Amino acid sequence: MSNVAMNQAEASKASVRSWLAIVVLGIAMFTVVATEFAPIGLLSYIASDLGRSPATVGLIVTAYALIGAGSALLSAVLPNQFPRKPLLIGLMMVLAAANGLAMIAHSFPVLMLARVIGALSHGVFWAMVAALATQMAPPNRKGLATSIVFGGMSIANVLGVPLLNLIGQTWGWRLAFGTLVAACLFTALLMAIVLPQIKAEGSVGFATLGSVLRSGKLWRVYTVAIFTVAAHFGAFTYIEPYLRNVPGIAPAMIAALLFGFGAAGLLGNVLTGALIDRFMKPVIAVSLLLMCVSLIGLGTFGLSSGVWPVLALLVVWGTAISILFIGIQAWVLRTGGAAAIPASAVYTTVFNSSSGVGAILGAFVLNKAGLSSIMTLAGLVIVMAFTIVVLDRGVRKTS
Known part of the structure; x- marks a missing residue:
């Protein structure tokens, strides 16, 4: 040979x-x-x-x-x-x-x-x-x-x-x-x-963490994550009582609907793996738009529709949020460059904090305005994330 x-x-x-x-x-x-x-x-x-x-x-x-x-x-x-x-x-x-x-x-x-x-x-x-x-x-x-x-x-x-x-x-x-x-x-x-013996590449340490926290480019990504994660958990935390109020949905059907949401997330994983390296900005932007439409749909007519329209909106939402979780993480790593691990560390902190804040805000909206308002407001929050992505010039396809 x-x-x-x-x-x-x-x-x-x-x-x-x-x-x-x-x-x-x-x-x-x-x-x-x-x-x-x-x-x-x-x-x-x-x-x-x-x-x-x-x-x-x-x-x-x-x-x-x-x-x-x-x-x-x-x-x-x-x-x-x-x-x-x-x-x-x-x-x-x-x-x-x-x-x-x-x-x-x-x-x-x-x-x-x-x-x-x-x-x-x-x-x-x-x-x-x-x-x-x-x-x-x-x-x-x-x-x-x-x-x-x-x-x-x-x-x-x-x-x-x-x-x-x-x-x-x-x-x-x-x-x-x-x-x-x-x-x-x-x-x-x-x-x-x-696993091979992995020696982390790039910079870490308090100085690098400080530079990450001062990065305007990364904070644009983190802001998109804050809006997206808070909107998702603000709405999804209360999806079970929401589904109980949809006409024609028996309590026994709720698990099947939630399984459909999760299965759609697996579809989102497959789509992201195929597309994210070449079309990062379009993938993130389109997913935000789809999530916005599905949430506002649930908020405006979901509780007066029935099983199939709600299931369709859940599938769109589940697919979109799965793509966004992966896409935003990939965006963080690409933007972080040599500081990928510190950038990812801050993203993890932002993600977990935003999920908790979103659930708390969702409870507040539920008490004040009801289940439909949670979905509609979450969709409007996604509009802000979508706007940042569309206006940002740093989200390009990977070479």
């Missing part, structure tokens, strides 16, 4: 290993997101077992999001000399320990402690994983790598959380957390076997 053929064979093997490592990071994202949202479907069981109200137990979800938002900034200042592979494996082991502590918790304070520990790991992991995946991908496939990693998030929402809920209903909420322990350990093993 000639040297050229040998070099091509080695390059092909390296490419396969790189994409396999990116898929493993997607599996890791699945595990991390399933851990974050697992308690949502188990609140009543946990509350009954620990003798607390569901509202009190719900604090473990809010605290997790807020602590995860803060801990994400840690990844921005970790020295480049620190190997990323053992760090990722270590963070996954911490998450396994946190889920194990939650599984055996017999008091609310212990359960809260377990969630705090898990959130500290969660924020750092999420902030790093997409940047590291794009580092392993070819230059013209960074968007595809981001799509694969965030595909884990979509699958966690579509399959992981409902599966954990089913386990909790059938065998108890503790076994649901035990399942997460096993998932974390399995994921850590996969990362140990498949």
